[in-house]
Amino acid sequence: xxxxxxxxxxxxxQMGQEVILRCVPIxxxxxxxxxRQILGQKVEFLVSFYNNEISEKSxxxxxxxxxxxxxxxxxxxxxxxxxxxxxxxxxxxxxxRGGRNEQFFGPGTxxxxx
Amino acid sequence: xxxxxxxSPSLSVQEGRISILNCDYTNSMFDYFLWxxxxxxxxxxxxxxxxSIKDKNEDGRFTVFLNKSAKHLSLHIVPSxxxxxxxxxxxxxxxxxNTGNQFYFGTGTSLTVIx
Numbered sequence: 001x002x003x004x005x006x007x008x009x010x011x012x013x014q015m016g017q018e019v020i021l022r023c024v025p026i027x028x029x030x031x032x033x034x035x036r037q038i039l040g041q042k043v044e045f046l047v048s049f050y051n052n053e054i055s056e057k058s059x060x061x062x063x064x065x066x067x068x069x070x071x072x073x074x075x076x077x078x079x080x081x082x083x084x085x086x087x088x089x090x091x092x093x094x095x096x097r098g099g100r101n102e103q104f105f106g107p108g109t110x111x112x113x114x
Numbered sequence: 115x116x117x118x119x120x121x122s123p124s125l126s127v128q129e130g131r132i133s134i135l136n137c138d139y140t141n142s143m144f145d146y147f148l149w150x151x152x153x154x155x156x157x158x159x160x161x162x163x164x165x166s167i168k169d170k171n172e173d174g175r176f177t178v179f180l181n182k183s184a185k186h187l188s189l190h191i192v193p194s195x196x197x198x199x200x201x202x203x204x205x206x207x208x209x210x211x212n213t214g215n216q217f218y219f220g221t222g223t224s225l226t227v228i229x
Contacts, residue, residue: 044219106157
């Protein structure tokens with residue numbers, strides 16, 4: 001069964017450093033998403049991406065964040081200058097269609113900012 | 115801004131009995147609701163969904179009920195099995211709005227099914 005994969009599973013970085021989190025969505029999916037979950041809190045939407053552009057973003061997704069689909073298979077989330085409060089589990093998701101259908105989640109990348 | 119609420123952080127149920135997980139929402143524009151199951155160290159896994167034009171959707175042991183007037187939905191698992199032990203997240207989206215692609219998640223309910 002096809003699944004969303006994410007690398008790395010755990011990323012440790014120093015405050016102020018740039019990180020890139022990688023995701024390979026399910027191959028025939030057209031909609032891509034990033035969510036995050038701070039420890040003990042709810043899963044929060046960051047951004048959705050369709051047709052090579054951002055379709056929606058939350059207030060969390062500020063200028064420090066960017067997304068890219070560089071090669072037709074990978075979907076990346078970049079944080080330019082990490083802050084302590086960026087420490088969270090980051091989930092990538094993909095879907096065949098937009099929000100009317102289920103989104104399939106990857107296993108997540110745990111980001112720890114020291 | 116907690117638009118989707120799961121007020122029970124945990125629930126324990128005997129194997130074979132019914133598990134009922136509850137979820138409340140505040141945004142009347144939500145028209146699509148989902149339940150996800152999450153095991154430790156894994157991403158959320160889609161379980162079942164319901165559109166606002168329905169009040170019930172059933173898939174095997176899982177049934178979701180939607181009460182639009184009360185802005186309440188529930189997930190029933192019958193019979194409960196030990197493998198159902200996981201964190202269950204309720205999620206909602208407002209498909210006809212400009213935020214139609216994002217899901218709003220509740221904080222989750224940790225279900226333990228006791229053998």
